[in-house]
Amino acid sequence: MNGHTSAEERAPLQKSTSSLHIHIQPTDSRTSIGNMSTSLFRASALRCALRASAPTTASRAGLASTAIRGKATLPDLAYDYGALEPSISGKIMELHHKNHHQTYVTSFNNFSEQIAEAKQQENIQAQIALQPLINFHGGGHINHTLFWENLAPTSQGGGDPPTGALSKKINDSYGSLDSFKEKFNTALAGIQGSGWAWLVQDTQTGAIGIKTYANQDPVVGQFRPILGIDAWEHAYYLDYQNRKAEYFKAIWNVVNWKAAEKRLK
Amino acid sequence: MVLISLLSTSLRAFASEQQPFEFGEMARPPFTLPKLPYAYDALEPYISAQIMELHHSKHHQTYVTSLNDALLFQAQAVHTTNIVSQVSHQQLIKFHAGGHINHSLFWENLAPASSSEAKSSAAPKLSNQIASTWGSEEKFREAFKAALLGLQGSGWGWLVKVEVGQEQRLSIVTTKDQDPIVGKGEVPVFGIDMWEHAYYLQYLNGKAAYVENIWNVINWKTAEERFIGTREDAFKILKAYV
DSSP states (O other), rough: OOOOGGGHHHHHHHHHGGGGGOOOOOOOOOOOOSSOHHHHHHHHHHHHHHHHHGTTTTTTTGGGHHHHHHHHOOOSSSSOGGGGTTTHHHHHIIIIIIIIIIIHHHHHHHHHHHHHHHHHHHHHHHHHHHHEEEEHHHHHHHHOOOOOOOOGGGTTTTOOOOOOOHHHHHHHHHSSSHHHHHHHHHHHHHHHEEEEEEEEEEEOOOOEEEEEEEETOOOOEEEEEEEEEEGGGGTTTHHHHTOOHHHHHHGGGOOOOHHHHOOOO | HHHHHHHHHHHHHHHHHHHTTOOOOGGSSSOOOOOOSSSSTTTTTTTHHHHHHHIIIIIHHHHHHHHHHHHHHHOOOOHHTTTHHHHHHHHHHOOOHHHHHHHHHHHTOOOOOTGGGGGGGGGGGHHHHHHHHHHSSHHHHHHHHHHHOOOOSSSEEEEEEEEEEEEEEEEEEEEETOOOOOTTEEEEEEEEOSSGGGTTTHHHHOHHHHHGGGGBBBBBHHHHHHHHOHHHHHHHHHHHHH
C-alpha cells in the first residue's frame, strides 16, 4: 500500500522519513473554472497531461514554466456549502472542499513539479519515490472533483432517480435502484480504513459494477468512474461520528444522477 | 452489560442460522473492551473528552464486537472444515483484531499531561536509546512527525523495538488501517492513532497540530516498561480483558 512500510522496508525508514513529509503551502490561488462539468474537468486534465508530456519535445529549460502553466486548480462547487443539508452539513462541505481538496491540489502541483525536476535530472529513484505521492494527491484531486459534481441539492435534482440507459443498466444488473443502493452501502461499510466506493463502467464490456478503492486511489484504467461516494471519515465525522451507516443512507438524497448519466458511455 | 447482550444476541442469531452446530464454552467469543486507565477528560486539552469517549466506547467497542463475531464464524468454519470460509474470514479477523490490539496498546501508552508518566524522564533507558539512534529526542520527534504526516489514509505510527540477534534496535514504523505490530521480534513501544476519528472533532484537517500536541500525553512509563520487557509483556493488556 502506498506510503506504508512493510517489515522489509522498516529499517532504513528511520533516517529517510523526512523526505516523505508533505509540506503544504496554504494558497489562495484558487481559480474559478466556472460550472464544472465532467467534460470541462476532463479537458482541463487532458491539457495538464498534454503539457506534462510536451517537454519531451520542448527544451529542458522550459520544463519549470510548463509545469507552472499546467497547474491543477480547485474547482468551484456548483452549489453553496450549505445546500446539501441535512444530508451533509455546510461545515463539512466547506472544510472538505476548501481545506481537504485544496491540500490535494496544492500537494499534487508541488509533487508534479518535483517529479518534473527529477525527470529533468534523469533521477529515476526520485521519480519512483514521488509516484505514490502523485497517485495519492492526484487521486484526491480527481476523486473530489468527480464527487462534488455527482452531488446536488434536492432543489437541483439531488436524489432524483436515474433515467435512460443508466437506469436500465442498474435495473438489469441489480434488479432495482433500491437493491443497488443496498449493495453499494454494503460495499461502503466494508471499506477497512479510508477509501471510496464507485459505480464504475468496464471500458471493455460496458458492464457496470461496484468497486471500492483504498485511500485516494482513483478510478483509472479498465474502469470508468460513474458515481463516487467518499468514505473517508472527514467526509462525515462532524455530522455522523461513528454512525457511518447513517451517512451512507442519507447521501442518496443528494446524489446527482444526471451527472452520473453523462459519464456513462 | 451492553457488550454481553450484544454478544449473546449475535450468538443466538448465529446459532439459529448455522444449525445443527452448537457452541461449547471453547467457542464463546472471548474479548471485552478494556477499561481506560484514566477518565475520558483526563487528556484535555490535547485530546478532548468527546473524542476519547467516542473513540473508546464506540470505535474500540465496534472492533471488539466485530472481532468476536468474526471469531465465531471462524470457529464454525473450522468445525465444519470449511477452508474457503476460513480463508475468507482472515482479513476481517486481522482488521478487527488489529483494531482491538492497537487501541488497547494506545490507551495504555497515553497519560494525563500533568502526571509524572507523561515526562520522558520516566523512561531513562528508552530515552538513552532514542538519543543514540536519532541524535536527540527532538530529532526523534521530528522523524516521528514526518512519518505520521506521510501516512496516506488511515493508519498508525509506532515506535517499535526490533530484536535483531542479540541487539535491540528502535524503529519508527507506520502501518495502514488497523494492521498491528505483531512481526517476529517486534515489540510495540508506543503508538499514535492517525485515523481521522482520533482527532477530527478537535483538530479538523489540522492533523499536524494533533501530532504536535500528542507528545504532551505520551505515557513514557508504559513505553519504558514495554522497551525493557518482552513481547509478551507488551501485549498483556489483551489477556486482562478476555
